[in-house]
Amino acid sequence: MTAPSPQLARRGMQWGGASMARMQTIAAILILALLPTANALACTKTVRWFDDAPYSFRDSDGRIGGFDADLARAALARVGCKARFVELPWARALVELEAGRLDVLPSSFRSEQRERFAHFSAPTLQSPNVLYLGPGVAAKYRFARLEYLLGTNFRLGVQIGVSYGDKFDAIKANPRFKGNLSPITLRRNAWKIMALGRIDGLIADQASAELELRQLGLGEVLRPSRVVVSTNTAMFAFSKQSVSPHFLADFNNAIEGMIADGNYRKIRARYLRCTPDIKVLGCP
Incomplete structure (x- = not known):
């Protein structure tokens, strides 16, 4: 060769x-x-959920749904990310958000304290927090403003770690008001406690309250008062430890795009009614 x-x-x-x-x-x-x-594919954001219909809940197929859940899922998809839902009570979710172990906390009110560790999105919802009263309480306590509770024996149920708006936070700082507060963990259980007369009132988001009271059969027993505690606008809170301002801008653009093309309206229609009180974005 x-x-x-x-x-x-x-x-x-x-x-x-x-x-x-x-x-x-x-x-x-x-x-x-x-x-x-x-x-x-690598972009995954942890999103808080809890059994709090109509904002988030697990449906009969085991899927996490609700206004906040669907909105977070859709907006994150528009910026190339997917949502990984983490079940957390509210107080624990704030701790995890501050530490950076939770990326996204829906339906959050902006406050000076929270701005230390969280970015806030564009507004996503405005549903008033209303004071609900137990059986016979309306006849005993006649007032139109929350501060009128000061100096009374009124027992007010408030969820641990939850902000009910600037007005409530200001009154809460008054030492005289602490004697009126009855801390609660789960709002759904608090309705039952109030029906038994163990607390006199409870502050709750109107959309959630209407749904829960109807489900519990307590809609005619526990009634809303004339006291509107707050009309603050809810937003998505993002951990400053894990989410950049650039990502926040992209997310806000996604929300704006969903409002413009009608997808926001479709998500809202699945879970929330457009009423004069509940001013959801996209309502006529």
């Missing part, structure tokens, strides 16, 4: 080297083309 000439051998090495270089170039182009997809 005859060995190739030195000239042919050199040409083979050159061709082989050129082919290898072309293959490496093609591989690099393919890797760069796939990077956005890989990054998008």
